Amino acid sequence: MNRFKNICVMLLLSGAAAAHAHAHAFVDHAEPPVGGKVRQMPQKVQIWFTEKIEPAFSSIKVFDGSGKQIDKGDTRADPANQALLHLSLPPLKAGTYKVVWRVVSVDTHVTKGDFTFQVVR
């Protein structure tokens, strides 16, 4: 069993050495919420990720029910929180909208996904 003990010690050492590392970015939460319904017209989409994001290589797009891209194309990181991305929206009609995101975390891992939200009157 000494072999296992040695490996465990080395693993702890390596974990400590990699403490600065980052990981794949997942969605922590979003506004409008993933799969949610909003009555008040949202002026922007905000997505909080689990990791810091490289905004130059990351994007959010929003499509309406007919598949037409309707956002203002200005995906940007929050100055106070590098894990938060914003995207401005024009006035929205009632309907279902699809948010498509693709981000690169600061250690260059790429993740992507999509979700919908509804605007109801």
Next chain:
Amino acid sequence: MKHLVFLFWLTCAACELGATSGAYGHGFAGARFFPATLSTDDPFVADEFSLPTISSIVTPDDGGTRDTEISSDIALRITPQWDIEFGERFITLNPSHGKAVNGYDNLSIGSKYEFFENDEHEAVVSVGLDVDVGGTGSKQVGADTFSTWTPGLFFGKGLGDLPQGLSLVRPLAITGLVGVAIPSSASTDGSPNPAALQLGFAVEYSLIYLQEQVRDIGLRAPFDRLIPLVEISLSDPLDRGQSGLITGTVNPGIIWSGKYFQVGAEAVIPINSRTGNDVGFIAQLHFYLDDLFPHSIGRPLFGGR
């Protein structure tokens, strides 16, 4: 040897602190994250390390023997689509009557090549070969004196491409493998060594996928990182008078996936008395080397830039 291992990890750590180059992910097909499964091999080519995997079950051998195993596996990518894998396990056999024995099982060496991935349909297919190297383990714990070659086909499919009307089904995914274990010796001491069909499936419901792709139901850490699953592992002998003597287990359990590692635990339920009579368990701590060491051992040897 201890100093060499220490030097290896120090080198990894040094590479992490100094490097700035890119890295690839693992266990993803489009928006779908697939965890490493405990009882059946998943289809992904990855940099990953399991230590330990602990399992225990009472087998029918010698009127009932508790088989407890501690194992470790490591997989490292040669290219983004091709990896090599090594595995070793320490076995303790404790019969209901008689003395307990322990020792290492045969060394396992494998390789996998991922030849198909479709992001839109969250699908992946790979082929692999696993070799249990005969004579490298302890005869006391039944390690075979012959080698066994197991070529296999692996697949994974998420249901995220289902229509929005079936939204609560979209977090489901299935992974599986079909292989044939081919022994290099027809018999040992008069006992036949049949070839055997190996089947494994895992049905997963990802709360990660539910929260971030389908509907935010308000789960927060640590519950938003859970993946309940059921694994099924079957072995069906094909020849040498053993046909139809199928053995296998059904393993319901749960995995929690974090940034750098996952932990999982499953009950191990024998499908028949040939496999066992009592419910056992398996638990695993599994490290994502590509997240821990994205600039050194967590990236492909070639083609990773």
